[in-house]
Amino acid sequence: MLKSNLYQEEQFPSPLRQTWYEFRKSHLAFIGLCILASITLIVILGPFVTPYSPLTQNTDALLVPPAWDGNGGISHVLGTDGLGRDVLTRVIHGSRVTFGISVFLVLVAMLIGVLIGAFAGMNTGMRSSILNHLLDSMMAIPTLLIAIIIVAILGPGLVNSMWAITLALIPQFIHYTRDFVRTEVNKEYVIAARLDGASPARIFVFSLLPNMVEMLVVQGTLALSIAILDISALGFLNLGVQSPYAELGAMLSEGLDIAYIAPWSIAAPGAAIFIAIISINVVGDGLRSALRNRLKY
Amino acid sequence: MPLLDIKNLTLEIDTAGGRVKALDKVNLTIDESEIRALVGESGSGKSLIVKSIVGAINDSWTLTADRLNWKGSDLLAMSKEQRRKITKDDIAVIFQNPVSSLDPTASLGEQLEENIPDHLVGKGWFWQRQEKRKQIVSRQLHKVGIKNHELCLSSFPHQISDDVCQKFMIAMALVSEPKLLIADEPTMGMETTIKSQILKLLSRLNQNRNLSILFVSHDLLAISSMCHSMTVLYCGQTVESGRMTNLRKRPLHPYTKALLDSAPSFSKDLLPKSNLSALDGTIPTLQHLPIGCRLGPRCPRAQKECVKIPAPRHIHNHYYSCHFPLHRPLK
Amino acid sequence: MTALLTVKNLKFKRKVRKNWWQKAEKFVIGPINFELNAGETLAIIGDNGSGKSTLANLLAGVVTPSSGQLLLNGQKLRHRNLKQRSLNIRMIFQHSKESLNPALTVGTILDEPLKLNTNLDARERKEKISTTLRQVGLLREHAHFYRHMLSDGQRQRVVLARALILNPQVIVADEPFAALDPSVRSQMVNLLMRLQRELGLSYIFISHNLGIVRHISDRVLVLQNGKVIESGKTDVVFNWPKSDYMKKLLTAHQSLVLSKLLD
Numbered sequence: 001m002l003k004s005n006l007y008q009e010e011q012f013p014s015p016l017r018q019t020w021y022e023f024r025k026s027h028l029a030f031i032g033l034c035i036l037a038s039i040t041l042i043v044i045l046g047p048f049v050t051p052y053s054p055l056t057q058n059t060d061a062l063l064v065p066p067a068w069d070g071n072g073g074i075s076h077v078l079g080t081d082g083l084g085r086d087v088l089t090r091v092i093h094g095s096r097v098t099f100g101i102s103v104f105l106v107l108v109a110m111l112i113g114v115l116i117g118a119f120a121g122m123n124t125g126m127r128s129s130i131l132n133h134l135l136d137s138m139m140a141i142p143t144l145l146i147a148i149i150i151v152a153i154l155g156p157g158l159v160n161s162m163w164a165i166t167l168a169l170i171p172q173f174i175h176y177t178r179d180f181v182r183t184e185v186n187k188e189y190v191i192a193a194r195l196d197g198a199s200p201a202r203i204f205v206f207s208l209l210p211n212m213v214e215m216l217v218v219q220g221t222l223a224l225s226i227a228i229l230d231i232s233a234l235g236f237l238n239l240g241v242q243s244p245y246a247e248l249g250a251m252l253s254e255g256l257d258i259a260y261i262a263p264w265s266i267a268a269p270g271a272a273i274f275i276a277i278i279s280i281n282v283v284g285d286g287l288r289s290a291l292r293n294r295l296k297y
Numbered sequence: 298m299p300l301l302d303i304k305n306l307t308l309e310i311d312t313a314g315g316r317v318k319a320l321d322k323v324n325l326t327i328d329e330s331e332i333r334a335l336v337g338e339s340g341s342g343k344s345l346i347v348k349s350i351v352g353a354i355n356d357s358w359t360l361t362a363d364r365l366n367w368k369g370s371d372l373l374a375m376s377k378e379q380r381r382k383i384t385k386d387d388i389a390v391i392f393q394n395p396v397s398s399l400d401p402t403a404s405l406g407e408q409l410e411e412n413i414p415d416h417l418v419g420k421g422w423f424w425q426r427q428e429k430r431k432q433i434v435s436r437q438l439h440k441v442g443i444k445n446h447e448l449c450l451s452s453f454p455h456q457i458s459d460d461v462c463q464k465f466m467i468a469m470a471l472v473s474e475p476k477l478l479i480a481d482e483p484t485m486g487m488e489t490t491i492k493s494q495i496l497k498l499l500s501r502l503n504q505n506r507n508l509s510i511l512f513v514s515h516d517l518l519a520i521s522s523m524c525h526s527m528t529v530l531y532c533g534q535t536v537e538s539g540r541m542t543n544l545r546k547r548p549l550h551p552y553t554k555a556l557l558d559s560a561p562s563f564s565k566d567l568l569p570k571s572n573l574s575a576l577d578g579t580i581p582t583l584q585h586l587p588i589g590c591r592l593g594p595r596c597p598r599a600q601k602e603c604v605k606i607p608a609p610r611h612i613h614n615h616y617y618s619c620h621f622p623l624h625r626p627l628k
Numbered sequence: 629m630t631a632l633l634t635v636k637n638l639k640f641k642r643k644v645r646k647n648w649w650q651k652a653e654k655f656v657i658g659p660i661n662f663e664l665n666a667g668e669t670l671a672i673i674g675d676n677g678s679g680k681s682t683l684a685n686l687l688a689g690v691v692t693p694s695s696g697q698l699l700l701n702g703q704k705l706r707h708r709n710l711k712q713r714s715l716n717i718r719m720i721f722q723h724s725k726e727s728l729n730p731a732l733t734v735g736t737i738l739d740e741p742l743k744l745n746t747n748l749d750a751r752e753r754k755e756k757i758s759t760t761l762r763q764v765g766l767l768r769e770h771a772h773f774y775r776h777m778l779s780d781g782q783r784q785r786v787v788l789a790r791a792l793i794l795n796p797q798v799i800v801a802d803e804p805f806a807a808l809d810p811s812v813r814s815q816m817v818n819l820l821m822r823l824q825r826e827l828g829l830s831y832i833f834i835s836h837n838l839g840i841v842r843h844i845s846d847r848v849l850v851l852q853n854g855k856v857i858e859s860g861k862t863d864v865v866f867n868w869p870k871s872d873y874m875k876k877l878l879t880a881h882q883s884l885v886l887s888k889l890l891d
Contacts, residue, residue, distance in 0.1 A: 014774055015731055188727035191690055192790065195719055196741040197711040206740065210731035338809035339780070459676075486806070488675060488836050493880040515810055518839065522884040552811075559810035561843040569843060569862070570821055575814030579779040595811075 019214060022290035029286020035279040043099050046092035054093040054246040058084035063262045081251075081265045082258050091268045093246040098235075099276060101158075102227035105166050106220055112166075113173020114216070118204050120174065121181025132178060135171040143168035144230050151239045158247075161240040165230050169223050176219050177212070184208055214291050221284030225277045232273055248273050300477060300509050301327040301350065304364035308345055308533075310583070311357060317583050319358075320345055320533045321591075324609065324616070327477065330507045332500065334520040334541070336556065337530035340580050343513045345533075347479055350511075351384045386414070389470035393482040395462040399454040405465055406450030409434050414473050433472070441468040442498055460491040464498065471502070478502075479511045484519050496523050517560045521545055529553050532581060532591040534606075539615035549615065549622040552576070552592050590619070598627060630702050631663035632830055633717075633798055638696035640679075640686055657682055657854035659696060664798065667824065669831040671841040671862070673877075674851035680834045683851065684802045687832060688719035700797070715745055718791035722803040724783035728775040734761075734786050735771030741794050756793065764789045765819060781812035785819070792823070801833040805840060817844060838881045842866055850874050 024030055065072040066079040078087040120131040150164035184190060193207045234240030235249025243250060248269040255265035308320035320342045327333045337343045348354050365372045367383055392398045400408055410430050418429050438446040441464045463483060470478055484492040500523045502508050512524055528538035537550040548554040558574045578595040587593050589604035598621045607618045621627060639658035657679040664670050674680045685691045689710055698705040700716055721727040729737055735757055742753045758768040764785040791799050805813045821844060823829055835841050848865045850858040858871045869875045
């Protein structure tokens with residue numbers, strides 16, 4: 001076989017690229033990533049494509065079954081709900097809220113968590129251990145419970161539930177960042193950077209953060225699936241997004257009353273949550289094993 | 298008849314870049330009551346040879362050998378049970394890092410007693426057997442030069458110092474009275490005084506108990522002080538082997554010479570701060586092994602023929618694999 | 629002539645506490661006094677736990693001494709001022725692998741000390757990096773490499789390049805050869821000596837390989853339990869040792885070299 005590469009040079013991939021090669025080896029994880037990418041695409045582009053508004057009620061087409069049913073029609077692919085709203089449109093808009101807000105919340109929680117965690121990790125003594133033990137004990141309580149408690153105090157509503165979930169997600173980022181910083185900060189490359197005259201903040205940003213990216217990605221995916229579940233759970237309990245706005249959890253609870261007559265009205269949002277969470281978890285798992293395998297070489 | 302006789306041992310490993318010969322036709326013999334050194338730098342496959350001898354290789358690796366004989370019987374043709382019996386009774390291995398190869402949760406005494414084979418304890422009531430075990434244990438420790446055996450036996454691995462720990466490992470390896478002791482870098486990272494103690498102990502054991510030792514290391518100072526013969530490895534190929542005195546006096550392979558030169562203590566007439574002679578380049582990784590003689594790209598005497606694997610040649614007992622050995626002038 | 633580096637009464641104390649009800653054990657180093665001239669190599673030898681690594685850390689500024697002072701060309705070095713120190717004294721660590729950041733390329737690693745301590749612009753820094761890489765026997769292309777792509781010897785060279793890049797006068801090396809294979813070690817020894825000749829560097833280096841210490845050092849400092857028990861010219865110390873420890877060490881070494889282990 002004639003190779004175009006004359007000097008059989010082997011390319012040494014960078015750490016990130018190597019992770020990607022390892023990740024691609026697992027087909028399941030790759031499929032998960034594809035699904036995740038298409039969900040993201042639908043969520044971003046969906047509202048521009050859908051012909052209906054998620055809120056317009058249509059009394060002419062109440063409880064129309066999905067297209068594949070004998071009584072259904074192609075105009076409402078996933079049927080309509082009890083108020084004649086198109087289910088597909090509502091699922092797309094609902095995913096936008098659930099998915100979009102979760103991503104936003106995870107990013108905010110990550111930012112705050114990493115900042116506090118870095119502070120706790122780079123410091124020693126009283127300040128660090130107070131942060132550590134206080135927040136570690138928070139991790140013992142499920143995030144949903146914390147979120148419900150916070151919402152119970154602040155009152156229901158989308159913004160309040162966003163606050164609640166962000167606060168509930170922060171401790172785990174603090175914990176992992178602090179652990180990471182603690183183990184790395186005494187390694188010789190950090191000491192070398194310190195001897196170069198770098199300030200603690202600079203050491204963290206330029207020496208530690210590049211090594212932390214992968215850990216953050218893995219933790220981020222885990223947090224994302226938790227956030228999606230929590231948002232839809234709060235919506236389902238009528239503590240989060242209030243009707244008539246579309247949100248997957250709220251749609252589930254609305255559809256619950258007519259579940260026997262119109263099962264599609266809960267099947268569609270349920271399936272959306274299911275697919276989103278399973279693909280995120282598969283991707284997270286794939287990433288973690290890719291990172292583990294990468295370290296073998 | 299040699300105790301252990303290895304001829305053309307080849308070990309192939311599958312890597313991302315395809316199948317690689319991690320060991321390429323390695324020859325090694327250990328005679329009865331001999332200390333044989335196995336010298337090689339990192340990546341030369343020293344520990345792979347040790348693993349092949351004790352049969353601890355990964356199932357996905359392919360091992361072929363013309364001969365892998367233990368006292369004349371072929372180890373590769375044996376059943377698993379037979380082979381295990383040999384490695385259990387006759388071969389003992391001590392490792393580089395003594396503390397980490399001991400169980401941290403059990404006291405040293407318990408670990409040593411556990412290693413005593415039943416036939417040494419003999420028959421009797423359980424308290425008699427217990428008594429016997431205690432005797433064997435303290436005798437063993439005295440043999441390796443640990444005087445305060447009570448204290449040593451009751452302590453845990455992290456409580457004793459490195460040299461005592463290594464001595465203890467030797468005691469533990471010898472309790473089953475093996476014929477061959479494989480010492481895998483036993484003095485790595487130790488200070489000179491402690492190192493010389495351990496080496497003294499090993500050579501005394503060799504003389505008093507007729508124990509054969511395979512001493513695996515890259516520390517030429519340690520090797521040349523105690524070994525009778527030596528085999529030099531480079532990247533999975535046997536480069537040179539023979540009596541220690543011959544090799545030290547007149548190395549035939551450029552690599553052996555480079556190794557000997559790398560220890561400034563050997564050459565007395567070396568001026569302080571003068572340049573040491575060194576090979577260029579670095580040790581190739583498993584994925585980038587050169588063809589033919591693997592030293593080729595780094596060798597000062599390399600020529601066109603070196604892309605072919607040199608056949609082993611010998612002068613009396615001194616084996617070497619080189620197209621252009623040092624005793625022949627270059628054309 | 630004043631010495632390049634003068635160490636006066638350098639002391640370091642650390643309390644090691646095993647349990648909070650136990651009395652704290654004190655670990656003391658010093659007082660240590662020595663002088664180092666330009667272009668000279670000082671070797672520090674001693675047992676594990678004799679405090680030689682801590683001494684290296686003290687000199688390089690990793691830990692702050694409890695008392696005493698360091699004078700460079702007669703000028704006092706402030707302990708907390710790492711910028712001042714890093715322009716003059718640089719350190720090489722034992723494990724070349726650990727002392728390079730795995731997520732950064734060699735170029736970025738070398739860029740950092742320049743960014744922090746010099747006023748060079750991006751082009752000048754790049755120029756400086758490539759000359760330094762060539763100085764230690766690497767290629768300019770190695771700047772794009774990551775840690776895991778380099779062999780042990782190459783990594784040690786990168787570490788050396790990081791030390792050299794600020795044109796220091798003293799390099800403190802903590803067991804720079806211990807983790808290297810013999811054939812690569814000789815290269816490294818040669819490189820260090822060549823750089824000393826060319827740049828007039830002074831080295832303070834820690835090793836327990838007596839052969840190499842004898843070969844490359846001008847003077848030796850022997851530490852035991854944090855105290856200097858012997859010091860002097862390498863020749864003198866190796867041929868006429870005064871302290872029991874050094875005598876024992878040399879006998880052990882000689883017995884290895886002369887293969888008279890059992891006599």
